[in-house]
Amino acid sequence: MNGQKPSRRGFFGMAGGLAGGIATASAAPTAAVAYEGGGEAVPFYGPRQAGITTPMQSHIYFAAFDLAAENRQELVALLQAWTMASARMSAGLPAVPGEQDGDKPSLDSGEAVGLNPQRLTITFGFGPDLFTLAGKDRYGLAAKRPEALVNLPGFNGDQLVEGLCGGALCVQACADDAQVAFHAVRQLARLSYGAANLRWVQSGFCTGGKSKGTARNLLGFKDGTMNPTGATMDQAVWVEQPGWMQGGSYMVARRIRIALEHWDRMRVGFQEMTFGRSKATGAPLGGKAEFDTPDFNATDSSGNYVIPENAHMRLAAPVNNDGAQILRRSYSYNDGANFVAERWPPWHQGIEYDAGLFFQAYQKDPRTGFIRIFDKMSKFDALNQFTTHVGSAIFACPPGVTKGGYIGQGLLETA
Amino acid sequence: MKTKPSTTLAALSVLALSAAWPAHADEGAYLAGVKKHHLATSAVPENGDQNPYAMAFVPASAGNLQQGDLLVDNFNNKANLQGTGTSIISYQPATGKMTTFATLPATLPGCPGGVGLTTALAVLKSGWVIVGSAPSTDGTTKTLGAGCLIVLDSSGKVAGTIAGPDIADPWGNMAWIDEGDKAILFVSNVGFGIGAPGQPVQKSATVLRITLAIADGKLPVVTDKTVIGNGFGAQADASVFLIGPTGLALGKDGTLYVSDAIGNQVVAIENAATRTDSAGTGRLVTKDGSLQRPLAMAFAPNGHLLVTNGLNGQAVEIDPVSGKQLGTSWLDNDEAQTPPGSGDLFGIAVNPEGTGFYYVEDDMNTVVQAQ
Numbered sequence: 001m002n003g004q005k006p007s008r009r010g011f012f013g014m015a016g017g018l019a020g021g022i023a024t025a026s027a028a029p030t031a032a033v034a035y036e037g038g039g040e041a042v043p044f045y046g047p048r049q050a051g052i053t054t055p056m057q058s059h060i061y062f063a064a065f066d067l068a069a070e071n072r073q074e075l076v077a078l079l080q081a082w083t084m085a086s087a088r089m090s091a092g093l094p095a096v097p098g099e100q101d102g103d104k105p106s107l108d109s110g111e112a113v114g115l116n117p118q119r120l121t122i123t124f125g126f127g128p129d130l131f132t133l134a135g136k137d138r139y140g141l142a143a144k145r146p147e148a149l150v151n152l153p154g155f156n157g158d159q160l161v162e163g164l165c166g167g168a169l170c171v172q173a174c175a176d177d178a179q180v181a182f183h184a185v186r187q188l189a190r191l192s193y194g195a196a197n198l199r200w201v202q203s204g205f206c207t208g209g210k211s212k213g214t215a216r217n218l219l220g221f222k223d224g225t226m227n228p229t230g231a232t233m234d235q236a237v238w239v240e241q242p243g244w245m246q247g248g249s250y251m252v253a254r255r256i257r258i259a260l261e262h263w264d265r266m267r268v269g270f271q272e273m274t275f276g277r278s279k280a281t282g283a284p285l286g287g288k289a290e291f292d293t294p295d296f297n298a299t300d301s302s303g304n305y306v307i308p309e310n311a312h313m314r315l316a317a318p319v320n321n322d323g324a325q326i327l328r329r330s331y332s333y334n335d336g337a338n339f340v341a342e343r344w345p346p347w348h349q350g351i352e353y354d355a356g357l358f359f360q361a362y363q364k365d366p367r368t369g370f371i372r373i374f375d376k377m378s379k380f381d382a383l384n385q386f387t388t389h390v391g392s393a394i395f396a397c398p399p400g401v402t403k404g405g406y407i408g409q410g411l412l413e414t415a
Numbered sequence: 416m417k418t419k420p421s422t423t424l425a426a427l428s429v430l431a432l433s434a435a436w437p438a439h440a441d442e443g444a445y446l447a448g449v450k451k452h453h454l455a456t457s458a459v460p461e462n463g464d465q466n467p468y469a470m471a472f473v474p475a476s477a478g479n480l481q482q483g484d485l486l487v488d489n490f491n492n493k494a495n496l497q498g499t500g501t502s503i504i505s506y507q508p509a510t511g512k513m514t515t516f517a518t519l520p521a522t523l524p525g526c527p528g529g530v531g532l533t534t535a536l537a538v539l540k541s542g543w544v545i546v547g548s549a550p551s552t553d554g555t556t557k558t559l560g561a562g563c564l565i566v567l568d569s570s571g572k573v574a575g576t577i578a579g580p581d582i583a584d585p586w587g588n589m590a591w592i593d594e595g596d597k598a599i600l601f602v603s604n605v606g607f608g609i610g611a612p613g614q615p616v617q618k619s620a621t622v623l624r625i626t627l628a629i630a631d632g633k634l635p636v637v638t639d640k641t642v643i644g645n646g647f648g649a650q651a652d653a654s655v656f657l658i659g660p661t662g663l664a665l666g667k668d669g670t671l672y673v674s675d676a677i678g679n680q681v682v683a684i685e686n687a688a689t690r691t692d693s694a695g696t697g698r699l700v701t702k703d704g705s706l707q708r709p710l711a712m713a714f715a716p717n718g719h720l721l722v723t724n725g726l727n728g729q730a731v732e733i734d735p736v737s738g739k740q741l742g743t744s745w746l747d748n749d750e751a752q753t754p755p756g757s758g759d760l761f762g763i764a765v766n767p768e769g770t771g772f773y774y775v776e777d778d779m780n781t782v783v784q785a786q
Contacts, residue, residue, distance in 0.1 A: 154463055154493075156457065156459045156463065156780070157465075157780075158463070158493075159494070159495075262751065265753075266750060266751065267750060270750040270751075274751075302450045302451060303450065303451050304451065304452070309453075309454045310454060310779065343465075343495045344751060344752075344778055345654075345751075345752045345757055345758025345759055345777060345778055346654065346752050346753060346757055346758055347654045347758070379457035379459060379779075379780070379781070380454065380457065380779065380781065382749075382751075382779065384779065385749070385751040385778055385779070386751070
């Protein structure tokens with residue numbers, strides 16, 4: 001391989017501003033940078049991180065990391081390298097510039113060669129472990145932990161697996177191609193050797209770009225009808241208070257296994273009562289069209305609610321949560337099949353799909369967002385009979401990066 | 416089993432149900448007048464316990480107990496393992512507020528095998544709370560211990576235990592006579608001879624009468640224990656842990672009614688408070704019909720028995736005198752189970768005002784009010 005240069009995208013042959021493995025972002029491209037293969041690129045640089053309010057791509061590859069960096073300088077170096085590589089990959093360039101030395105490992109693993117950026121976004125988050133780990137303030141950041149970055153409380157029905165929870169850093173790579181998304185995380189993981197270690201990962205898929213109207217989840221229902229849009233979305237998502245998180249957002253991630261075999265045996269009418277919506281149209285029960293305003297007060301002749309008290313959408317609706325809003329940005333997942341003992345009567349046991357929803361919600365404050373909403377849902381949502389939360393994490397996603405800066409700079413360099 | 420729910424209305428547990436089956440009980444029967452079901456509260460306390468079982472109203476205020484509050488215990492822990500629940504919640508109907516009344520340790524010196532709270536729950540006027548334990552360490556009867564009755568004070572603290580060779584996994588919902596300084600408890604014991612799931616039915620379950628002397632401010636003292644019923648079927652079960660005599664309801668004439676889950680029948684033990692011998696498996700009151708593994712039992716205000724089914728979401732109303740099954744009502748037609756509501760029902764308690772009743776739903780770990 002030494003001296004051989006793939007022609008597409010100048011892979012292995014890019015010159016760039018990499019020095020000692022740590023780059024400034026100055027050489028990183030803008031969104032308009034030319035790349036081969038066509039397609040769209042989402043700007044990496046900007047006041048807010050991409051991948052939050054960006055229209056959902058078809059794939060996600062998410063990774064949570066533990067930090068091994070011994071001091072703040074090493075942490076800064078890691079984030080600078082990640083910033084540089086992310087900006088490049090978002091523009092369709094190899095993660096790392098430079099001349100490939102055939103006697104050394106590839107600068108970029110190469111599986112994205114020939115693929116355009118596929119609307120790749122790379123979004124970073126800081127978990128509670130960044131600020132303190134086992135009571136130790138490794139990077140002098142404990143005092144900067146925002147109040148809103150709470151440890152998520154235990155919720156009713158949680159069956160959390162330690163290996164699917166938490167993390168000091170997270171990387172959310174979304175793209176319209178699964179290999180591009182994985183490639184992005186893989187390159188960042190390679191750049192983190194010695195400074196960070198993979199803790200858990202999750203891939204997922206979404207038909208948002210292909211579906212007519214609101215995309216459907218694996219339950220077969222439209223998912224996201226009540227998502228805020230426009231100014232309402234901005235108000236729900238972005239932190240406004242001054243400080244290093246201003247312009248950022250908080251991410252809650254939950255891996256939710258769904259007993260699809262159990263669900264598939266249910267009458268559609270029952271599924272609709274569980275959701276509170278028509279399966280075909282997405283209309284609220286009692287309504288006609290998907291975006292009809294649900295009538296939560298409508299009752300039948302016996303005085304029982306048309307939209308049941310424990311219907312999923314009733315419990316999730318902002319109007320029933322003191323106006324609480326979150327932006328759901330969830331992907332379905334399908335990780336094969338394995339043995340499971342369902343936790344509801346009649347307690348099915350056997351090999352079942354390990355599939356469900358990689359739920360992600362963005363909000364300006366999880367205490368008044370996800371926690372406020374899900375505390376009630378975890379207790380009363382009829383859908384809980386088919387779902388089990390097995391993974392959980394919370395991250396503070398800082399504001400975006402300007403050229404020359406790096407992700408989290410406001411946290412790491414303010415007094 | 417009754418007709419399946421209509422496809423237009425019936426679906427989720429309670430809520431649409433009474434609309435779907437407004438008249439499954441015969442005219443004139445108590446259940447026929449029960450139209451509305453309201454989700455009262457989650458039964459899950461801070462420790463995440465699951466699977467609510469027993470229900471009992473507080474007869475008089477004492478300590479942390481408020482008259483009219485409803486106590487509900489949990490049989491499973493947060494990991495949903497049966498026989499490991501340690502909590503009792505308190506629900507206040509007037510305010511809708513739920514609090515944790517007691518969280519017990521997983522093991523107690525006087526309780527062989529540990530703590531897994533059952534449907535046996537009594538609240539006395541003196542403020543003592545007595546609750547059964549049928550404990551496991553792995554969620555199955557492979558690790559079943561003999562358990563005990565646990566005595567809690569009115570602040571929810573463990574004050575003592577009642578155990579011994581005549582107590583093995585006190586299980587069924589207790590009936591009791593409360594005279595203040597004296598109380599008589601009736602409790603079923605289903606653990607005799609029970610091993611891992613797969614074994615045949617054991618004809619070994621008993622109904623035990625326990626007499627307590629309650630001196631002011633002193634821990635209740637057992638003054639008598641008499642087996643007044645024996646030979647009931649009991650069986651280990653991989654899904655529902657234990658099956659055995661579960662419902663106990665005491666009539667005003669001193670007859671104790673027992674739901675025999677294995678026999679799919681309700682039987683009567685005459686002179687339950689005074690008899691000195693065992694009535695064996697008692698006198699048959701009613702069998703089969705709409706009964707589908709009868710569990711907890713309570714008297715409706717009209718003097719009829721209400722019994723919850725384990726194998727569907729119905730309650731059955733029975734005239735204890737004639738033995739006639741007067742009707743059924745789908746308390747829970749949750750189609751996530753087959754048949755609807757199967758495995759969801761357990762405890763039932765008629766409110767002191769006689770205006771309705773409460774029941775647990777194990778599918779959602781909730782308490783529901785019916786009226």
